[in-house]
Amino acid sequence: MLWPSGIRHSPIGAVILTSGEIDHVAGLFSLRERHPFTVIALRQVHDAMNANPMLEAVRAERLVATPGEPIALPGGLSAMLFPVPGKVPLYLERGESGLAYDDGETAGVRLTGKGGSIVYIPGCAAAGDDLIREAAKADVLFFDGTLFTDDEMIRAGLGEKTGRRMGHMPISGEGGSLAWLRDLPRTRRIYIHLNNSNPALIDGSPERQEIEAAGVEVAFDGMEVVP
Amino acid sequence: MLWPSGIRHSPIGAVILTSGEIDHVAGLFSLRERHPFTVIALRQVHDAMNANPMLEAVRAERLVATPGEPIALPGGLSAMLFPVPGKVPLYLERGESGLAYDDGETAGVRLTGKGGSIVYIPGCAAAGDDLIREAAKADVLFFDGTLFTDDEMIRAGLGEKTGRRMGHMPISGEGGSLAWLRDLPRTRRIYIHLNNSNPALIDGSPERQEIEAAGVEVAFDGMEVVP
Numbered sequence: 001m002l003w004p005s006g007i008r009h010s011p012i013g014a015v016i017l018t019s020g021e022i023d024h025v026a027g028l029f030s031l032r033e034r035h036p037f038t039v040i041a042l043r044q045v046h047d048a049m050n051a052n053p054m055l056e057a058v059r060a061e062r063l064v065a066t067p068g069e070p071i072a073l074p075g076g077l078s079a080m081l082f083p084v085p086g087k088v089p090l091y092l093e094r095g096e097s098g099l100a101y102d103d104g105e106t107a108g109v110r111l112t113g114k115g116g117s118i119v120y121i122p123g124c125a126a127a128g129d130d131l132i133r134e135a136a137k138a139d140v141l142f143f144d145g146t147l148f149t150d151d152e153m154i155r156a157g158l159g160e161k162t163g164r165r166m167g168h169m170p171i172s173g174e175g176g177s178l179a180w181l182r183d184l185p186r187t188r189r190i191y192i193h194l195n196n197s198n199p200a201l202i203d204g205s206p207e208r209q210e211i212e213a214a215g216v217e218v219a220f221d222g223m224e225v226v227p
Numbered sequence: 228m229l230w231p232s233g234i235r236h237s238p239i240g241a242v243i244l245t246s247g248e249i250d251h252v253a254g255l256f257s258l259r260e261r262h263p264f265t266v267i268a269l270r271q272v273h274d275a276m277n278a279n280p281m282l283e284a285v286r287a288e289r290l291v292a293t294p295g296e297p298i299a300l301p302g303g304l305s306a307m308l309f310p311v312p313g314k315v316p317l318y319l320e321r322g323e324s325g326l327a328y329d330d331g332e333t334a335g336v337r338l339t340g341k342g343g344s345i346v347y348i349p350g351c352a353a354a355g356d357d358l359i360r361e362a363a364k365a366d367v368l369f370f371d372g373t374l375f376t377d378d379e380m381i382r383a384g385l386g387e388k389t390g391r392r393m394g395h396m397p398i399s400g401e402g403g404s405l406a407w408l409r410d411l412p413r414t415r416r417i418y419i420h421l422n423n424s425n426p427a428l429i430d431g432s433p434e435r436q437e438i439e440a441a442g443v444e445v446a447f448d449g450m451e452v453v454p
Contacts, residue, residue, distance in 0.1 A: 007383075007384055007385060008385060022256055022260060022281060022284055022285075025281070026253065026256035026257070026281075029249050029253035029256065030253070033249060033317055033318075034317070048280075048281075051279075051280050052278075052279040052280060052281045053275075053278050053279060053318050053319060054249060054252070054253075054275075054279045054281070054282075054316075054318050055281075055318075056318045057249055057316070057317045057318035058249075089281075089284070090260055090261070090284045091260075091280050091281050091282075091283045091284035092280060156234075157234055158234060158235060
């Protein structure tokens with residue numbers, strides 16, 4: 001693993017990507033061209049990036065993670081990526097069948113170090129028993145809170161797709177994430193990746209209250225999570 | 228030309244690109260995916276972008292500009308692109324011969340409207356008579372101020388390339404831009420695109436004073452240019 005130093009030192013030594021979607025990858029373009037750092041992702045996400053010559057100038061070591069196998073990071077940390085239900089990036093969708101389950105297009109990551117662990121899953125189309133077990137082992141869980149209800153984009157006139165069609169299970173309703181998150185009281189649970197249509201963004205809204213009553217938090221800009 | 232409206236309206240109707248380099252193109256990734264707007268550029272810059280599937284999701288009308296031919300824009304404006312000496316984007320460089328002169332990899336643009344005009348040239352490896360004539364016709368000229376001296380990156384230990392090798396003529400010295408910019412007193416002249424190694428960024432530095440003594444300005448964040 002590379003670890004940069006020098007006049008143009010950057011403290012960023014590695015980037016872990018759980019998806020090839022633009023909102024996950026485009027941040028690489030803000031890093032210095034031809035500056036060494038390591039990009040860690042599953043094979044499918046590397047393949048999506050490698051098809052773009054523009055990303056070659058963000059010259060980085062590319063580390064292909066094996067699902068379920070921990071990768072040692074500096075500082076005594078380790079990262080383990082695992083596939084979760086999701087879909088190919090929007091720019092690779094062909095036709096209507098955007099969904100692909102558990103094949104590595106979308107991942108979660110478990111970061112472990114100093115006796116604690118966090119699990120980070122910013123996009124997830126459905127939660128099976130294995131995923132819920134993995135989440136329950138974390139001290140802190142960051143989970144996909146894109147939409148509160150599956151059809152909220154359609155009802156607001158903002159789009160033609162359900163959340164699940166976009167690779168995001170809703171927070172509420174049957175099969176929503178709150179139904180099982182409320183049953184993991186030993187884990188600190190925080191919704192992330194909220195779409196601007198999500199009423200849970202509004203402090204004090206009924207939707208926010210429903211989340212908080214279940215013991216789950218909503219992330220905010222500048223949030224710090226202290227062990 | 229597309230002109231967006233609706234709930235997720237953006238005031239950005241068109242983007243003019245004078246280069247395919249990452250620092251020119253990556254801003255597109257901050258615009259909404261599959262939202263209509265027009266990208267205007269010369270053929271070579273469109274070709275560089277089209278090779279990247281990731282840019283397909285920033286679904287825009289693509290308008291290939293013909294060098295020297297004005298394109299009508301809303302609001303009574305028109306834009307005319309013209310090739311300037313430059314090079315292919317860093318991510319397309321193969322081997323050492325990165326320079327390509329006047330073939331459309333790098334462009335300037337003249338924007339005309341309401342009786343006035345600006346010329347914008349953020350990257351330029353050399354200035355010939357035609358380019359200087361085009362610049363002299365503008366009311367306001369924004370010009371490549373990347374480096375003050377051609378070898379300043381090398382001397383500072385920041386890189387192995389001269390400015391010209393990176394497609395940027397220096398401000399100072401023989402063949403530098405200040406030598407001819409000082410002779411265009413009827414045009415308001417503003418240096419843009421300054422690298423962080425450029426001592427002209429420092430208010431009151433000898434280099435800044437040399438520029439100002441020639442009647443040329445250095446742009447700053449938040450600068451507004453009023454007719």
